[in-house]
Amino acid sequence: MSITMGQGILIAIWAMIAGLDCWLQAFFIFRPIIVCTITGLILGDLQLGVIAGGLTELAFAGLTPAGGTQPPNTVLCGIMTVVIAKANGTAPATAIGLSLPFAMLMQYILLLFYSSFSLFMSKFDKYAAEGNAKAFKRLNFVPLTIVTLSFGIVAFLSAYAAQGPMHTLVTSMPQWLTHGFEIAGGILPAVGFAMLLKVMLKPQYFPYLLLGFVMSSMIPFSNVLPVALVGAVFAMIEYFRTSETNELRTEIKGLKDSSNSGGGYNDGI
Amino acid sequence: MASNNTVEKKNTGKRKSLFTNHEISMLGIRSNLVQASFSYERMHAPGWTWAQLPYWEKIYKGDKDGLKRVMTDNMEFINSSPPLYPILMGLLLTMEEDHVDPTTIKGLKNALFGPMAGIGDAIFWFTIMPIVGGISASIAKNGNVFGPILFFLVYLFLFWSRIPLAHLGYNLGTRAIDVIEDNSKVISHVASILGLTVIGGLIASYVTMKLTITIGAGGNSAISLQKDLFDKIFPNILPFAFVFFLYWLLKKNINPLWLIVITFVLAIGMSFIGWM
Numbered sequence: 001m002s003i004t005m006g007q008g009i010l011i012a013i014w015a016m017i018a019g020l021d022c023w024l025q026a027f028f029i030f031r032p033i034i035v036c037t038i039t040g041l042i043l044g045d046l047q048l049g050v051i052a053g054g055l056t057e058l059a060f061a062g063l064t065p066a067g068g069t070q071p072p073n074t075v076l077c078g079i080m081t082v083v084i085a086k087a088n089g090t091a092p093a094t095a096i097g098l099s100l101p102f103a104m105l106m107q108y109i110l111l112l113f114y115s116s117f118s119l120f121m122s123k124f125d126k127y128a129a130e131g132n133a134k135a136f137k138r139l140n141f142v143p144l145t146i147v148t149l150s151f152g153i154v155a156f157l158s159a160y161a162a163q164g165p166m167h168t169l170v171t172s173m174p175q176w177l178t179h180g181f182e183i184a185g186g187i188l189p190a191v192g193f194a195m196l197l198k199v200m201l202k203p204q205y206f207p208y209l210l211l212g213f214v215m216s217s218m219i220p221f222s223n224v225l226p227v228a229l230v231g232a233v234f235a236m237i238e239y240f241r242t243s244e245t246n247e248l249r250t251e252i253k254g255l256k257d258s259s260n261s262g263g264g265y266n267d268g269i
Numbered sequence: 270m271a272s273n274n275t276v277e278k279k280n281t282g283k284r285k286s287l288f289t290n291h292e293i294s295m296l297g298i299r300s301n302l303v304q305a306s307f308s309y310e311r312m313h314a315p316g317w318t319w320a321q322l323p324y325w326e327k328i329y330k331g332d333k334d335g336l337k338r339v340m341t342d343n344m345e346f347i348n349s350s351p352p353l354y355p356i357l358m359g360l361l362l363t364m365e366e367d368h369v370d371p372t373t374i375k376g377l378k379n380a381l382f383g384p385m386a387g388i389g390d391a392i393f394w395f396t397i398m399p400i401v402g403g404i405s406a407s408i409a410k411n412g413n414v415f416g417p418i419l420f421f422l423v424y425l426f427l428f429w430s431r432i433p434l435a436h437l438g439y440n441l442g443t444r445a446i447d448v449i450e451d452n453s454k455v456i457s458h459v460a461s462i463l464g465l466t467v468i469g470g471l472i473a474s475y476v477t478m479k480l481t482i483t484i485g486a487g488g489n490s491a492i493s494l495q496k497d498l499f500d501k502i503f504p505n506i507l508p509f510a511f512v513f514f515l516y517w518l519l520k521k522n523i524n525p526l527w528l529i530v531i532t533f534v535l536a537i538g539m540s541f542i543g544w545m
Contacts, residue, residue: 054409212469231466
């Protein structure tokens with residue numbers, strides 16, 4: 001099926017709403033699981049949207065803006081995964097790979113905004129120095145409008161205007177290439193997890209990583225909730241132990257101070 | 270620098286609040302505006318100022334210089350964890366309301382936003398996101414609409430949690446500093462434990478790498494490398510090894526974009542030679 005003009009416009013409107021949320025990070029409806037579901041609803045295939053949402057969310061699980069890098073944009077990736085899967089009948093896992101160029105395009109547009117919006121700062125400074133609250137508030141709407149509109153335009157062009165070339169590309173792809181994209185969709189979560197590990201992994205936490213990994217590998221269950229619960233148990237144990245250690249430490253410190261012995265106290269963690 | 274405010278300092282034992290309960294709740298909602306004019310130069314500064322502007326207008330009513338001063342002070346660089354901003358805003362608002370020395374307020378703001386970014390990222394991006402995303406995605410993957418609904422509800426709850434956080438910051442006032450300092454270390458420690466356990470589980474469950482290649486002459490003597498070897502000795506060894514390969518690349522300061530490229534080249538290559 002092809003995307004109609006009406007659907008294209010609805011997608012653009014949805015992209016603006018989700019894009020604004022992506023910029024402000026208020027409701028988190030910019031995550032693929034929500035974006036895909038709503039896009040599926042617009043295209044009249046909720047089931048496909050939900051499935052694609054689950055797969056894309058996993059692929060983006062660790063690709064977070066925290067830690068200093070702006071990842072490929074989740075709004076465009078979510079929209080295009082569903083659009084490509086629906087319009088060309090490709091498997092959602094394959095469609096994730098094909099939607100990535102669009103997600104990266106939006107990522108670069110946002111990076112451009114992050115740099116160029118510095119130009120507004122002198123204006124903000126001026127209004128602040130004048131105590132001009134009204135103008136200050138108004139000026140904030142300019143970047144917001146630019147961001148929102150560009151999400152709408154990029155999504156409309158990607159989903160509606162580019163569907164012809166996209167269809168030719170997808171149908172002319174040899175089987176090994178489509179299958180390759182599907183495999184890549186399955187491996188992609190690894191990138192996000194590696195990025196999470198880069199920020200979080202310290203030697204003392206490695207046992208917990210291994211614990212979760214071994215549990216999931218050996219015990220069959222349908223989602224990660226049991227692992228999360230076991231993790232919570234260890235977190236609680238550690239919480240109470242740390243508070244106990246802290247109390248002990250202050251006690252020792254108190255004793256040391258009262259006996260008037262010099263030298264700092266070194267903890268052995 | 271002496272502040273030339275005309276309002277008398279309040280030294281009464283019990284604080285009389287200038288703001289209603291509703292206004293403090295709105296501060297929590299308005300804290301969503303911090304990223305409105307995000308740029309690399311000042312990060313959250315313009316949005317941070319915008320969110321609190323109505324409150325300062327009320328405090329510095331008829332004191333234009335005070336308003337100028339507070340706006341200029343807050344246009345300085347700030348970058349913290351967005352969901353925790355309500356605490357910081359509430360805390361600084363009490364101080365602003367009590368006309369504490371501006372240098373103290375500024376110093377405190379600069380001292381707190383960094384550590385708070387650390388706690389916030391540990392809680393919201395590295396613990397809640399993998400858990401909620403992982404669980405709801407595993408439900409959605411099978412076409413169950415409850416997956417996205419669950420995700421939406423959890424984040425809706427987190428959105429509303431900004432309101433109690435704003436009240437917490439405002440009511441605790443400077444006492445909030447002790448709470449933040451005492452707990453920041455233990456919270457990020459405990460969040461790391463929970464987060465990493467879940468990430469370990471997610472690696473095993475959701476990174477799919479299975480070899481289809483068989484060794485041997487074919488027929489009955491053929492051995493499937495995946496089913497007969499890896500799955501029996503160490504299931505999911507490939508995903509685990511690949512994640513750590515990527516981790517190693519990241520530690521070498523390779524751009525994350527290259528990791529995506531490597532993943533695609535590997536997958537398409539494996540598909541081409543028929544190993545996966």
